[in-house]
Each structure stands twice: as C-alpha cells, then as structure tokens.
Amino acid sequence: MTSPTLSGSPASAGAGTGDAELRDSLDPLATFPSRFVPSAEVVAYLDGNSLGRPLKVTKDRFGSFIEQQWGSRLIRSWDEEWFELPLTLGDRLGALTLGAAAGQTVVADSTTVMLYKLIRAAVDARPDRTEIVLDDDNFPTDRFIIEGIARERGLTVRYITVDKRYGVTTDQVSETVSDATALLVVSHVAYRSGYLADMQEITAAAHSAGALVLWDLCHSAGVIPTELDAWGVDLAVGCTYKYLNGGPGSPAFGYVASRLQTEIEQPIWGWMGAADVFGMRVEYQPAPGMRRFISGTPPVVGMLAMQDMLDLIDEAGMDAIRAKSIELTEAVLSFFDEKLAPLGVELASPRDSAFRGSHVTIRHESFKAVNEVLWENGVIPDFRNPDGLRIGLSPLSTTFSELRVGLEAIVEAMTHG
Ligand SMILES: Cc1ncc(COP(=O)(O)O)c(C=O)c1O
Known part of the structure; x- marks a missing residue:
C-alpha cells in the first residue's frame, strides 16, 4: 500500500447525502437499522464509535x-x-x-x-x-x-x-x-x-x-x-x-x-x-x-x-459492513466539500478511504457551542477538545437519511444556531 497523501481531490459532487432516501433504498444492509432499539429523542445518532446502540433482541x-x-x-x-x-x-x-x-x-x-x-x-x-x-x-x-x-x-x-x-x-x-x-x-x-x-x-x-x-x-x-x-x-x-x-x-x-x-x-x-x-x-x-x-x-x-x-455481523458479513462504512464516510466528505468547507470548517481525517476508518473528524472554532445545540436537538456526534466534531458511522445502525439530517443540523447550528 502506498503512503497516504496529506491532500487529496475533493469527493465527487453529488455523491453526498442529497440522495439519501435513494441510497437507503438501494442499501444491501437496509433492513438492519430497524433491528436496533429506537430512541424517542434522537434523530441522528452519529456516535456509534463511542457507544454502539442496543439491539431489540x-x-x-x-x-x-x-x-x-x-x-x-x-x-x-x-x-x-x-x-x-x-x-x-x-x-x-x-x-x-x-x-x-x-x-x-x-x-x-x-x-x-x-x-x-x-x-x-x-x-x-x-x-x-x-x-x-x-x-x-x-x-x-x-x-x-x-x-x-x-x-x-x-x-x-x-x-x-x-x-x-x-x-x-x-x-x-x-x-x-x-x-x-x-x-x-x-x-x-x-x-x-x-x-x-x-x-x-x-x-x-x-x-x-x-x-x-x-x-x-x-x-x-x-x-x-x-x-x-x-x-x-x-x-x-x-x-x-x-x-x-x-x-x-x-x-x-x-x-x-x-x-x-x-x-x-x-x-x-x-x-x-x-x-x-x-x-x-x-x-x-x-x-x-x-x-x-x-x-x-x-x-x-x-x-x-x-x-x-x-x-x-455474521448475517451481514464484514465485507458488506466495510463497504457501507466507506460509503457513509464518503457521503460525509461530499457534504463537507459542498456545505461545510465554505463555512470555514476543516477536514481532520484522511480523504483516501484506504486510510480511513469509520469516523470522520471536522474542525471549527464554533464546534463546542454547536455540539451543545446539536445535542439539545437530538443530533448526537461527539465533540473532542478543543474544536473537533467526530462523525461516527456504524454501518449496521446508521442510515444515509439519518446522516443527512445530522449533517444539515450542523450547517443550521453554524448559520442560525
Ligand atoms: C483507542 C482506545 N483505546 C482504549 C480505550 C478505552 O479503554 P477502556 O475501555 O479501558 O476505557 C478507548 C476508549 O474510547 C479507545 O478509543
């Protein structure tokens, strides 16, 4: 494997979360999220990389x-x-x-x-x-x-x-x-x-x-x-x-x-x-x-x-899980290029999926305050001092639609929050 580069080309336009419902409908793992216990208060859970959700079973x-x-x-x-x-x-x-x-x-x-x-x-x-x-x-x-x-x-x-x-x-x-x-x-x-x-x-x-x-x-x-x-x-x-x-x-x-x-x-x-x-x-x-x-x-x-x-995991297979994890993190990058970079947000994760796990970190000086607004509104990423937001994607429980709701809420909190 070659070494990672510090810069990279922006993710392709349009591959973001705009078509989230379509992507959910085409997702081979689409039936899995409904097997987790739903939360009445949370509209986007983007912290499965800290604490995974419980299963109904x-x-x-x-x-x-x-x-x-x-x-x-x-x-x-x-x-x-x-x-x-x-x-x-x-x-x-x-x-x-x-x-x-x-x-x-x-x-x-x-x-x-x-x-x-x-x-x-x-x-x-x-x-x-x-x-x-x-x-x-x-x-x-x-x-x-x-x-x-x-x-x-x-x-x-x-x-x-x-x-x-x-x-x-x-x-x-x-x-x-x-x-x-x-x-x-x-x-x-x-x-x-x-x-x-x-x-x-x-x-x-x-x-x-x-x-x-x-x-x-x-x-x-x-x-x-x-x-x-x-x-x-x-x-x-x-x-x-x-x-x-x-x-x-x-x-x-x-x-x-x-x-x-x-x-x-x-x-x-x-x-x-x-x-x-x-x-x-x-x-x-x-x-x-x-x-x-x-x-x-x-x-x-x-x-x-x-x-x-x-x-x-046995039912879904690790390869399918990894494939969806890459798609979810790519969707975050596309959204970042389209809507967050123009607001002065920095990317603090690799662009190349070969060097990226299942969370993406973005940085902005306002994120401590933004995260408080997000949590109050049922959008749960994870804040890391001094200015990082980690967007954690858990392929079996995270949907593309949920991800879009969460990312749009960041823009909303930054611009009107
Ligand atoms: C990379 C890494 N190592 C270790 C730990 C935690 O260790 P423990 O389970 O003992 O709290 C964490 C917790 O988030 C972690 O992210």
Whole structure:
C-alpha cells in the first residue's frame, strides 16, 4: 500500500447525502437499522464509535438470562456456560471479525487492564531491549499505561510524532523501531482522525527490527475486517462497546498469537487463569492456552449484548459492513466539500478511504457551542477538545437519511444556531 497523501481531490459532487432516501433504498444492509432499539429523542445518532446502540433482541436475551441462566439454573450456569464464555465468545469474535483462528482470543477485563497485561507481558519477554515505541497521539489510556510500565520496568518511551489529521505510517515505524525496541503499540484506527494504519506493513516493519507489536483495535473491531493470523500480528486488544455493541462497560478482548502464548507471561495472576481453577493450590500454575490471560471472575452480564451483535455481523458479513462504512464516510466528505468547507470548517481525517476508518473528524472554532445545540436537538456526534466534531458511522445502525439530517443540523447550528 502506498503512503497516504496529506491532500487529496475533493469527493465527487453529488455523491453526498442529497440522495439519501435513494441510497437507503438501494442499501444491501437496509433492513438492519430497524433491528436496533429506537430512541424517542434522537434523530441522528452519529456516535456509534463511542457507544454502539442496543439491539431489540437483546431485551429478550437479558430477560431469559435473568429468568433462566441466572434465576433458575443459578450457580450451575458456571459449569454449563459461563466458565468457558470468555474463550468461546473470544473464538467467535476472532473468527467473525478479526481473522483469528480459535484459541487465541479471550474476552475479559477492561481495555485498559487488558492493555496493561499484554504490554507488560510483551516487554518482559524482550529483557535485552530498552524501549517501547508508540505515537504521541495514541489514545490517552494507551499512553498512560505505557508510561507507567516504562517507569515500573526502567524502560524508555520513544514517541513517533504524528500529524493529528492522520496517524502512524510505515515509514515512520521503519525509521523509529530499532534493536532497542521491545514493543511497538499502534491504534489500527486513530481515535482522533479516524486514520486507518496499514496493519500488515507496520507489523512487518516492526518485526524486521525484532520488535513485538500490539494493535489497539478499539475503533476497528466489528467495522474493519482484519487478518490477524495472516498478517503475523503478535498481540491485539480492543473494546466491545463501540462497533460490537456490547453496552457501556462491556469487557475488552485480547488476542495473543499461539506462538507467543507460552513465551509471554501476563502479570496479573488470578485463580481463573490457573491450570486447576478449583484445585485451590498454594502456588500459581498458569492454565494452558488463552485461559492463562484471564485473571478473575469473567464479567458475564457484560458479555450478553455483544453476542447479539455478533449474530448480526455474521448475517451481514464484514465485507458488506466495510463497504457501507466507506460509503457513509464518503457521503460525509461530499457534504463537507459542498456545505461545510465554505463555512470555514476543516477536514481532520484522511480523504483516501484506504486510510480511513469509520469516523470522520471536522474542525471549527464554533464546534463546542454547536455540539451543545446539536445535542439539545437530538443530533448526537461527539465533540473532542478543543474544536473537533467526530462523525461516527456504524454501518449496521446508521442510515444515509439519518446522516443527512445530522449533517444539515450542523450547517443550521453554524448559520442560525
Ligand atoms: C483507542 C482506545 N483505546 C482504549 C480505550 C478505552 O479503554 P477502556 O475501555 O479501558 O476505557 C478507548 C476508549 O474510547 C479507545 O478509543
């Protein structure tokens, strides 16, 4: 893949949101949005990249969970399903969305805690190396966890300085990683700009310097197909409450390539990751395989809603989801060129869809105030200090018509709001 350009030609006129109803009627995924719980107050939800919407069917799942699994089967459900759920759900997530063969993905902890566990494990596996490399615009939790681990283990953090409208390029990685690098950490889709990093090339570049790589998949899991196994990825962590619609606080997932599972050792030893969980032994012996990356009791309630979303993803297919995501973000760019650029709004995301995830960021000094007006009127994008609006497109729940309503509301708030 070639490197991204900082400028690009404006999106083709007329390909915007003007024909939104027509585009909805032609959308192969048109039936999916009606399967989500409607909101009486929201006319355009453009923040699925922060918190995905719930599915109607999840109400039934919660009901039967309370009556059957929890209410009736009670503690027997641990043996019947819950004990294995972090691994069975991890395998399903891996197969449907990550390109990961079974036995390499686990659902557990929060993203922050899972990042800590896998980053600590990775740097300890390269004791002769002294640096962790990451970009200076990575998500705060990634940066803070790395800062803390570096202090704990006496390592240096080497930052790649990125253009905040884009993200980490292969060239920058090749220039920065060296035989001192224990681990490179990159977000697949940058939380600010939506920049989509080249996972395959960057992984290869880090490997050629002998470094391990950990990918943060928070903004790509469930919306951008990946091939973790085929691309030689070592480690990955992601959240499940964005495009996997697991609900607020649903747990993270972690991927550890089979070849590394016995080489690296995660630092939070708990009974649920031990070889003989109910053996109550004096000393810790890690379980074989991915179970050793679990620490304590799995958050079963938090794993319910995402199961319905995985069913939906299975039905729609990741390729169709990615295709619609591109169409939605292209529609934002066309609208931007026609109606927002003339108002002095800046684009802070890549123009080339090969380098763009599923959100588009635009900037204007008025956006803090504009966002307040939008939220009052049931249009929900997400404001990022000091002047960014992120327009998040969730292909299975967002319609072209809804997007048009939201974008027109931005113009309205800027001109009359
Ligand atoms: C890229 C990225 N990493 C990590 C996190 C969050 O971690 P946690 O789920 O522990 O809050 C987010 C949250 O939005 C994120 O965007």
